[in-house]
Structure formats: C-alpha cells, structure tokens
Amino acid sequence: MENCRKIAKQIRIDSLKMTNKARSGHMGSMLSMAEMIAVLYEKILNVDPQNPEMEDRDRFVLSKGHAAAAVYSALAQKGFIPNEWLGLYYCDDGKLMGHISHKVPGVEFSTGSLGHGLPVAVGMAIAARYAKSKRRVFCMSSDGDMNEGSTWEAIMFAAQEKLSNLTLIVDYNQVQALGHSKDVIDLRDLKTKLEAFGWAVKVIDGHNLEDVYEAFSSVPYDDKKPSAVIAHTIKCKGVPEYEDTVKSHYKFIPDEELDAVIKAIEEA
C-alpha cells in the first residue's frame, strides 16, 4: 500500500497546484477521492499506458467530471500522459480540460453535468457481456450524481440486467456544490436504498487504503448483482482549514497559502 499512499499524496499536491494555477475550483471534490483513485490505477484497473485503447481493458468512468484533475494526476503518474501537461490544466493552449475529457489518453468518457456517468457505465457493462469479455466497469459518482433521476434509472436497469461486471463507487463526502447534502437533497440511508434496488453493497472508509483495496478487489459481491461501494470520505481531505466545507467546492488555495499547504501534505 506504500505506493498507493505516495500516489494519493501526489494526487493531492497536483490537484492543488493545478487548481491554483488555473484559478479554478473543485479541489474539495478531488481531494476526497485521492486514495480511491490511487488504488484504482495502482492496484485494480487492468489498463496499459502503452496501449490506452486495449480492447479488453477495464473501463473507469468518472461521473463527477469536475474532479478531473485528480484523475489527470493519476494518469500522469501511470504514464498515460506527460507530467508537463498538468502545468497547463484548464489553461489556454493546455491539453487538459477543466472537466474530464475523453480526448485525454486513458479517459473513457467526458462528463460534467451530473447523472451521466452511471448510465453510460451500464451501457459499457452490457457491451462487455455481449462481447463475452471479462473486462469490468467502474463508475465513480458524487453526492450530486445521486440526486439525479438518470442515476436511479441506471441503478434499476443494472439490477434488472444482473450486471455483476459493474461497480458503482459513491464518493460520499456529504457535501455538494451548494451545501451539505443533508440540506440540499438528503440521501439518507443509501446502503438500504441500493440494496432495495437489487445491488450488493459495501460501506467503507474511503480514506483507508486497506479498506478501499479490499472493497475494490473483492467485486462482484454477488455474481447476480451489480456491486456498490459507499465510501465515506471528507471533502478536501488533507487541508484541515477546508475539510468538510462547501467553500472547498469552488475555491482554490490562494498563492500566499499554497506552499504551506503543500508542505503539510508532504509531511503528513
């Protein structure tokens, strides 16, 4: 897990530098999933940076596309894209768009508006079954994604089709763009809801690398059901002043604070 710890740390540092340089937001959304993205790319996904279009690769769909910078960092660390690209994230003449884009090697699908990732992931899972492929599909969704009707249609259809090759990961930091989720649309008991919809569910601490690895590496939890991981996380984890805050959704770390914040993450 030591590699995953290093990758997660670098995801945090890159995300904070990228959002600062671009004067853009969503750092809180990036930092809450750093450990999960690290484990996915280091330990779970069957992908090849030398052959990003490999037919039987696993598919990863980031439905919370605004958190793209964290995935771009992981792709750079894995060798899909040059590290230098990160320096022009969301800037003129850069190759990395603010929200995740399939034009970037290693990215399967562009998202931005919430509620699009899981329906597409369901389609990918059905396609894999028709192709008799063992490839798996993982989709990372946010609190806001779980407010969307299209997400729940996909949840129903995936259960109907018994898509055991599909895993939904909910980055359940309980904060979304305009407030804490309990004050916007309360998801309440998400585990019971997903189980009632026909999914097999695990609930984990999304910052505990061992927990994350165990949950991701043991899918499917039932060979006749899609799997869901509800990962309890903290928005903007790693920057105490911004943890669990709504402001971390839109803010970036100001210039005068950046060096100290990065030093604290490096030494953590």
Ligand SMILES: [Mg+2]
């Ligand atoms: Mg959230």
